[in-house]
Every structure is written in C-alpha cells, then in structure tokens.
Amino acid sequence: MTRKTCNEITELLVDYADEELSSVEANIVQEHVSECKQCRNTLDALRRSIGIANVIWEDGLSEISSFEIPVDRKVKKNSWIKYAAIAASVLIAISSLMMWIPNTQPQAKEAAVAMSEIEQRITDAGNAAQLFASAELLTEYSRCQSIVRKQYNYIIERYPETMSAGYAKLKINILERKM
Incomplete structure (x- = not known):
C-alpha cells in the first residue's frame, strides 16, 4: 500500500473503531488493515x-480505581503518575482526618461539602490521568498525532484543574514545535 493510502485510512480509523463508517468505507478499511501491519x-x-x-x-x-491501563513493557513509566498517586493518597488521608475532628453542626455541613469537593477532585485527577495515559500510548504511532492532540485538548477542557491538564498543555506545545 502507498503512504498516501495509509494516511487516508488513518483518518478513517477512529470512525471505523467506533463502527460509524458506512459498510462500503468499513470494508475498504478492513481490507487495508488486513494487509497493512502498520495500520493494523x-x-x-x-x-x-x-x-x-x-x-x-x-x-x-x-x-474507576480498579481499572488498570495496559501498558507495553517498553513504554517508560512517567514519574508524574507516582506524584498523582501520592497526592490522591494525601487527599484521602486528609479527608479521613476531617471526619474524626469534632465539629459543630454548621461546620459539619461545610466539612461535608469540602469532603465531596475533595472526592470530586480526586476522581477528576484519576480520570484525567487515565485519559492522559491512553493518549501517551497512542504517541508511539506517528500517524495518530491528530487523535492524540484531540485527547490532550479534551483533558484540558474537561479537567483544567488537574496535573494531567498541565502535562497535556506541555505535550501540545511540544507537538506544535515539532511541526
């Protein structure tokens, strides 16, 4: 297959994976993928x-704490994952301590709000980290750069307060410099 054909197929792969192509287009992609190891x-x-x-x-x-992202052994583990896990552990420990501190009734309501906010931040940080990790898996494939960029932008828009959003911004800047 020619490089141009592979590039055209790459643009259709997301819709193919989501089963959103017409049967004609899906057959074209299927035939190409069965013959082209790189596209496969x-x-x-x-x-x-x-x-x-x-x-x-x-x-x-x-x-989603029980969900694990499959990572090839040759992919380097990023140290930011360790820091995110440590930060999540610290937030959980702090929120646990807050439950043991004696509170008056008005303070209890504030603590409950603070607790739910902390839980939401932890959840958001975990989700953003998993999406970032999935985008990182795709960076191994040079033809997936537009997909990776979309995932980074989604993380930045949906989880702007997370460390993963900061990392996604850095990755976008790096991608733009390469162009």
Whole structure:
C-alpha cells in the first residue's frame, strides 16, 4: 500500500473503531488493515485507547480505581503518575482526618461539602490521568498525532484543574514545535 493510502485510512480509523463508517468505507478499511501491519497496529492502539475512554465515560467519571491501563513493557513509566498517586493518597488521608475532628453542626455541613469537593477532585485527577495515559500510548504511532492532540485538548477542557491538564498543555506545545 502507498503512504498516501495509509494516511487516508488513518483518518478513517477512529470512525471505523467506533463502527460509524458506512459498510462500503468499513470494508475498504478492513481490507487495508488486513494487509497493512502498520495500520493494523495503529487500529489496535486506538481500540485500546477508546476502550479506556469508554470505561471512564460509562462509569459516569467515578469510581474507576480498579481499572488498570495496559501498558507495553517498553513504554517508560512517567514519574508524574507516582506524584498523582501520592497526592490522591494525601487527599484521602486528609479527608479521613476531617471526619474524626469534632465539629459543630454548621461546620459539619461545610466539612461535608469540602469532603465531596475533595472526592470530586480526586476522581477528576484519576480520570484525567487515565485519559492522559491512553493518549501517551497512542504517541508511539506517528500517524495518530491528530487523535492524540484531540485527547490532550479534551483533558484540558474537561479537567483544567488537574496535573494531567498541565502535562497535556506541555505535550501540545511540544507537538506544535515539532511541526
């Protein structure tokens, strides 16, 4: 297959993975993917990324702590994941301590609001980190840069207060410099 054909197919892979192509287009993509290892690998990575995103969205962006992202052994683990886990642990510890501190009735309401806000921030940080990790998996495939950029932008828009949004902004700047 020619490079141009692969580029055209790459643009259709997201819709193909989501089963949103017409049967004619789907057959064209299927035929190409069955013959082209590079496009097949890109499709596999894209399906993993979409699978991760679907799990997050289906769970209503909450309680996904038991979900693990499959990562190839050769992919370097980012130290920011450790820091995000430490920050989440600290927030959980602080919120647990808040429950043991004696409060008056008005303060109890404020603590409940603070507790729910902390829980939401932890959930948002976890979801953003998982989406960021899925985007990072796709960076291994040079033809997925537009998909990766869309995921970074989604993280920035949906989770602006998270560390992952900051990392996504940095990654977009790096991508723009490469162009």
